[in-house]
Amino acid sequence: MIAYSDCPVRDVQISLQPSAKEIMEMDFLCFTLPWNEQDYREMQKQPSFNNWLLEIPDVCAVGMLAFQSVHPELEILRIGVHPDWRKRGLAEFMLEQLEILAKLDRIESLWLQVHAANKSAVSLYSKLAYKEIGSRKNYFRDPSGDALLFKKLLMHDA
Numbered sequence: 001m002i003a004y005s006d007c008p009v010r011d012v013q014i015s016l017q018p019s020a021k022e023i024m025e026m027d028f029l030c031f032t033l034p035w036n037e038q039d040y041r042e043m044q045k046q047p048s049f050n051n052w053l054l055e056i057p058d059v060c061a062v063g064m065l066a067f068q069s070v071h072p073e074l075e076i077l078r079i080g081v082h083p084d085w086r087k088r089g090l091a092e093f094m095l096e097q098l099e100i101l102a103k104l105d106r107i108e109s110l111w112l113q114v115h116a117a118n119k120s121a122v123s124l125y126s127k128l129a130y131k132e133i134g135s136r137k138n139y140f141r142d143p144s145g146d147a148l149l150f151k152k153l154l155m156h157d158a
Protein backbone atom coordinates (compact mmCIF):
# COMPACT_ATOMS: atom_id res chain seq x y z
CA MET A 1 0.00 0.00 0.00
CA ILE A 2 1.36 3.44 -0.93
CA ALA A 3 -0.40 6.62 0.24
CA TYR A 4 -0.25 9.94 -1.64
CA SER A 5 -1.29 13.48 -0.88
CA ASP A 6 -0.08 15.02 -4.15
CA CYS A 7 -2.81 13.50 -6.31
CA PRO A 8 -5.49 15.86 -7.74
CA VAL A 9 -7.98 13.98 -5.54
CA ARG A 10 -6.52 14.28 -2.04
CA ASP A 11 -5.36 11.36 0.05
CA VAL A 12 -5.56 8.48 -2.37
CA GLN A 13 -3.64 5.30 -1.89
CA ILE A 14 -2.58 2.56 -4.24
CA SER A 15 -3.16 -0.96 -3.06
CA LEU A 16 -0.45 -3.02 -4.74
CA GLN A 17 -1.94 -6.42 -4.03
CA PRO A 18 -5.71 -6.21 -4.21
CA SER A 19 -7.67 -9.44 -4.17
CA ALA A 20 -8.99 -10.83 -7.44
CA LYS A 21 -12.49 -9.96 -6.24
CA GLU A 22 -11.63 -6.32 -5.43
CA ILE A 23 -9.94 -5.68 -8.75
CA MET A 24 -12.66 -7.50 -10.70
CA GLU A 25 -15.31 -5.29 -9.04
CA MET A 26 -13.53 -2.14 -10.21
CA ASP A 27 -12.95 -3.64 -13.67
CA PHE A 28 -16.67 -4.40 -13.87
CA LEU A 29 -17.51 -0.74 -13.15
CA CYS A 30 -15.04 0.59 -15.72
CA PHE A 31 -15.33 -1.70 -18.76
CA THR A 32 -18.09 -2.94 -21.01
CA LEU A 33 -16.28 -6.27 -21.41
CA PRO A 34 -14.91 -6.89 -17.93
CA TRP A 35 -12.41 -9.53 -16.92
CA ASN A 36 -13.88 -11.87 -14.35
CA GLU A 37 -12.57 -12.88 -10.95
CA GLN A 38 -11.18 -16.16 -12.26
CA ASP A 39 -9.29 -14.29 -15.01
CA TYR A 40 -7.67 -12.11 -12.36
CA ARG A 41 -6.94 -15.05 -10.08
CA GLU A 42 -5.04 -16.77 -12.91
CA MET A 43 -3.14 -13.65 -13.92
CA GLN A 44 -2.17 -12.85 -10.34
CA LYS A 45 -0.26 -16.15 -10.28
CA GLN A 46 2.07 -14.89 -13.01
CA PRO A 47 5.19 -13.14 -11.68
CA SER A 48 5.19 -10.63 -14.55
CA PHE A 49 1.63 -9.47 -13.80
CA ASN A 50 0.73 -6.57 -11.54
CA ASN A 51 -2.53 -4.90 -10.65
CA TRP A 52 -3.15 -1.77 -8.64
CA LEU A 53 -6.36 -0.63 -7.01
CA LEU A 54 -6.63 3.12 -6.45
CA GLU A 55 -8.58 3.89 -3.30
CA ILE A 56 -9.75 6.76 -1.18
CA PRO A 57 -9.45 5.23 2.28
CA ASP A 58 -12.79 4.83 4.06
CA VAL A 59 -14.62 6.14 0.98
CA CYS A 60 -14.35 3.81 -2.01
CA ALA A 61 -12.14 2.35 -4.71
CA VAL A 62 -11.82 4.79 -7.61
CA GLY A 63 -9.59 3.20 -10.21
CA MET A 64 -7.42 0.35 -11.36
CA LEU A 65 -4.38 -0.42 -13.45
CA ALA A 66 -3.17 -3.79 -14.73
CA PHE A 67 0.19 -4.27 -16.39
CA GLN A 68 2.91 -6.80 -17.06
CA SER A 69 6.63 -6.26 -17.20
CA VAL A 70 8.88 -8.35 -19.33
CA HIS A 71 12.16 -6.53 -19.03
CA PRO A 72 13.00 -4.12 -20.67
CA GLU A 73 9.36 -3.48 -21.63
CA LEU A 74 6.20 -2.93 -19.65
CA GLU A 75 2.79 -3.47 -21.23
CA ILE A 76 -0.20 -1.60 -19.85
CA LEU A 77 -3.04 -4.11 -20.07
CA ARG A 78 -5.89 -2.10 -18.60
CA ILE A 79 -6.52 1.24 -16.94
CA GLY A 80 -9.90 2.29 -15.64
CA VAL A 81 -11.41 4.97 -13.41
CA HIS A 82 -14.77 4.65 -11.65
CA PRO A 83 -17.35 6.48 -13.81
CA ASP A 84 -18.22 8.86 -10.93
CA TRP A 85 -14.57 9.86 -10.50
CA ARG A 86 -13.49 10.54 -14.07
CA LYS A 87 -12.02 13.78 -15.42
CA ARG A 88 -10.24 14.57 -12.16
CA GLY A 89 -6.75 13.53 -13.15
CA LEU A 90 -6.82 10.04 -11.62
CA ALA A 91 -5.81 8.09 -14.73
CA GLU A 92 -3.02 10.58 -15.37
CA PHE A 93 -1.91 10.19 -11.76
CA MET A 94 -1.78 6.37 -12.00
CA LEU A 95 0.25 6.51 -15.21
CA GLU A 96 2.68 9.01 -13.66
CA GLN A 97 3.18 6.69 -10.68
CA LEU A 98 3.67 3.77 -13.04
CA GLU A 99 6.36 5.68 -14.90
CA ILE A 100 8.22 6.40 -11.64
CA LEU A 101 8.12 2.73 -10.68
CA ALA A 102 9.12 1.60 -14.17
CA LYS A 103 12.16 3.87 -14.14
CA LEU A 104 13.23 2.47 -10.77
CA ASP A 105 12.99 -0.99 -12.33
CA ARG A 106 15.12 0.18 -15.30
CA ILE A 107 12.25 -0.42 -17.71
CA GLU A 108 13.04 1.18 -21.07
CA SER A 109 9.59 1.53 -22.60
CA LEU A 110 5.89 1.37 -21.82
CA TRP A 111 3.47 0.21 -24.47
CA LEU A 112 -0.20 -0.61 -24.91
CA GLN A 113 -2.91 -1.08 -27.45
CA VAL A 114 -6.19 0.75 -27.42
CA HIS A 115 -9.42 0.69 -29.42
CA ALA A 116 -9.13 3.38 -32.09
CA ALA A 117 -12.58 4.69 -31.15
CA ASN A 118 -11.68 5.15 -27.48
CA LYS A 119 -11.13 8.89 -27.74
CA SER A 120 -10.69 9.55 -24.02
CA ALA A 121 -7.97 6.89 -23.70
CA VAL A 122 -6.23 7.98 -26.92
CA SER A 123 -6.24 11.56 -25.63
CA LEU A 124 -4.90 10.41 -22.25
CA TYR A 125 -1.94 8.56 -23.76
CA SER A 126 -1.18 11.36 -26.22
CA LYS A 127 -1.22 13.92 -23.40
CA LEU A 128 1.36 11.85 -21.54
CA ALA A 129 3.64 11.72 -24.60
CA TYR A 130 2.93 8.15 -25.71
CA LYS A 131 3.57 7.93 -29.45
CA GLU A 132 1.40 5.99 -31.88
CA ILE A 133 3.68 3.37 -33.43
CA GLY A 134 1.27 1.24 -35.44
CA SER A 135 -2.15 -0.34 -35.69
CA ARG A 136 -3.82 -3.73 -35.96
CA LYS A 137 -6.74 -3.85 -38.36
CA ASN A 138 -10.02 -5.22 -36.96
CA TYR A 139 -8.25 -6.36 -33.82
CA PHE A 140 -11.19 -5.75 -31.49
CA ARG A 141 -14.64 -7.35 -31.46
CA ASP A 142 -17.69 -6.01 -29.67
CA PRO A 143 -17.38 -3.23 -30.55
CA SER A 144 -15.32 -4.09 -33.59
CA GLY A 145 -12.48 -1.80 -34.57
CA ASP A 146 -8.79 -1.31 -35.07
CA ALA A 147 -6.23 -1.34 -32.28
CA LEU A 148 -3.76 1.50 -32.08
CA LEU A 149 -0.36 0.74 -30.57
CA PHE A 150 1.21 3.38 -28.37
CA LYS A 151 4.68 3.42 -26.89
CA LYS A 152 6.63 5.69 -24.57
CA LEU A 153 10.40 5.50 -24.25
CA LEU A 154 11.63 6.26 -20.75
CA MET A 155 14.63 8.47 -20.23
CA HIS A 156 17.23 7.21 -17.76
CA ASP A 157 20.09 9.09 -16.19
CA ALA A 158 23.40 7.69 -17.31
Ligand SMILES: CC(C)(COP(=O)(O)OP(=O)(O)OC[C@H]1O[C@@H](n2cnc3c(N)ncnc32)[C@H](O)[C@@H]1OP(=O)(O)O)[C@@H](O)C(=O)NCCC(=O)NCCS
Nearest residue numbers: 078079080081086087088089090091092120121123124127
Ligand atom coordinates in the same frame (compact mmCIF):
# COMPACT_ATOMS: atom_id res chain seq x y z
C1 LIG B 1 -9.82 6.59 -20.11
C2 LIG B 1 -10.01 6.80 -18.59
C3 LIG B 1 -9.13 5.80 -17.85
C4 LIG B 1 -9.56 8.24 -18.24
O1 LIG B 1 -9.62 8.38 -16.82
P1 LIG B 1 -9.77 9.81 -16.13
O2 LIG B 1 -9.33 9.67 -14.70
O3 LIG B 1 -11.10 10.36 -16.37
O4 LIG B 1 -8.68 10.67 -16.93
P2 LIG B 1 -7.94 11.97 -16.39
O5 LIG B 1 -8.90 12.81 -15.62
O6 LIG B 1 -6.66 11.59 -15.71
O7 LIG B 1 -7.63 12.72 -17.75
C5 LIG B 1 -6.31 12.87 -18.26
C6 LIG B 1 -6.41 13.20 -19.74
O8 LIG B 1 -7.06 12.12 -20.43
C7 LIG B 1 -7.88 12.64 -21.49
N1 LIG B 1 -9.30 12.41 -21.21
C8 LIG B 1 -9.82 11.83 -20.11
N2 LIG B 1 -11.18 11.73 -20.24
C9 LIG B 1 -11.49 12.25 -21.44
C10 LIG B 1 -12.71 12.44 -22.15
N3 LIG B 1 -13.90 12.06 -21.62
N4 LIG B 1 -12.66 12.99 -23.39
C11 LIG B 1 -11.48 13.37 -23.94
N5 LIG B 1 -10.28 13.24 -23.30
C12 LIG B 1 -10.29 12.69 -22.08
C13 LIG B 1 -7.60 14.14 -21.53
O9 LIG B 1 -6.46 14.34 -22.35
C14 LIG B 1 -7.23 14.41 -20.08
O10 LIG B 1 -6.46 15.56 -19.91
P3 LIG B 1 -7.21 16.98 -19.63
O11 LIG B 1 -8.00 16.78 -18.37
O12 LIG B 1 -6.07 17.95 -19.48
O13 LIG B 1 -8.09 17.24 -20.81
C15 LIG B 1 -11.49 6.65 -18.18
O14 LIG B 1 -12.30 7.43 -19.04
C16 LIG B 1 -12.00 5.22 -18.18
O15 LIG B 1 -11.91 4.52 -17.17
N6 LIG B 1 -12.57 4.76 -19.32
C17 LIG B 1 -13.11 3.39 -19.41
C18 LIG B 1 -12.02 2.35 -19.44
C19 LIG B 1 -11.08 2.56 -20.63
O16 LIG B 1 -11.50 2.81 -21.74
N7 LIG B 1 -9.74 2.44 -20.38
C20 LIG B 1 -8.71 2.67 -21.37
C21 LIG B 1 -8.44 1.49 -22.21
S1 LIG B 1 -7.66 0.17 -21.32
